Amino acid sequence: DIVMTQSPDSLAVSLGERATINCKSSQSLLSFSDNKNYLAWHQQKPGQPPKLLIYWASIRESGVPDRFSGSGSGTDFTLTISSLQADDVAVYYCQQHYSAPLTFGGGTKVEIK
Amino acid sequence: EVSPVESGGGLVQPGGSLRLSCADPGFSVSNDWMHWVRQAPGKGLEWVSVVNTGGTTYYADSVKGRFSVSRDSSKDTLFLQMSSLRVEDTAVYYCARGGGFVVRYWGQGTLVSVAP
Numbered sequence: 001d002i003v004m005t006q007s008p009d010s011l012a013v014s015l016g017e018r019a020t021i022n023c024k025s026s027q028s029l030l031s032f033s034d035n036k037n038y039l040a041w042h043q044q045k046p047g048q049p050p051k052l053l054i055y056w057a058s059i060r061e062s063g064v065p066d067r068f069s070g071s072g073s074g075t076d077f078t079l080t081i082s083s084l085q086a087d088d089v090a091v092y093y094c095q096q097h098y099s100a101p102l103t104f105g106g107g108t109k110v111e112i113k
Numbered sequence: 114e115v116s117p118v119e120s121g122g123g124l125v126q127p128g129g130s131l132r133l134s135c136a137d138p139g140f141s142v143s144n145d146w147m148h149w150v151r152q153a154p155g156k157g158l159e160w161v162s163v164v165n166t167g168g169t170t171y172y173a174d175s176v177k178g179r180f181s182v183s184r185d186s187s188k189d190t191l192f193l194q195m196s197s198l199r200v201e202d203t204a205v206y207y208c209a210r211g212g213g214f215v216v217r218y219w220g221q222g223t224l225v226s227v228a229p
Binding site: 042049055 | 116148150158159160171174207212213214216217218221222
């Protein structure tokens with residue numbers, strides 16, 4: 001199984017500042033057949049179900065603000081919130097969609113400093 | 114965007130069985146990849162299973178042999194049949210419509226509690 005490791009476990013960022021979350025996979029998520037990285041990011045606000053933000057490492061889901069961006073390739077990936085808003089307080093999870101069994105990272109809690 | 118709707122959660126004793134249902138208003142559960150993902154109280158997300166449009170199913174090792182996914186096309190409903198339940202199966206169970214292995218549209222979840 002592919003193990004997903006996120007860091008940090010939590011971070012506190014001032015409003016308007018940048019937040020960066022890292023995700024590392026135990027094996028490459030890059031498919032050589034289509035040159036895509038099979039990595040998604042989900043946001044879960046308190047008391048709500050998760051919501052898909054990004055897939056294929058960098059493709060934003062429809063309606064997701066452009067302050068959210070994903071980057072990385074192979075085994076190392078990053079979710080960046082360029083200018084943190086109060087509405088972004090949540091737990092963020094990476095998920096590999098490369099192969100079954102699908103696996104999630106442990107989550108990163110983002111708070112306002 | 115309309116999300117899937119889960120039902121069937123509740124309290125069950127260890128060793129018991131429970132069947133969860135999932136309807137996806139406006140969409141056919143047979144025409145999409147449909148996932149189950151769970152979240153134990155205060156914990157992270159754990160993927161449980163997926164069924165693809167062809168009917169092929171995949172399961173997490175932790176539930177393989179105990180959980181089974183099926184679809185009723187006449188009712189356009191997805192089911193998760195859970196048996197030999199354990200205390201550690203206690204969680205909110207989410208049904209989600211997928212784009213392949215991407216878990217895309219999440220339902221609100223239904224709580225399953227396994228306790229003596």
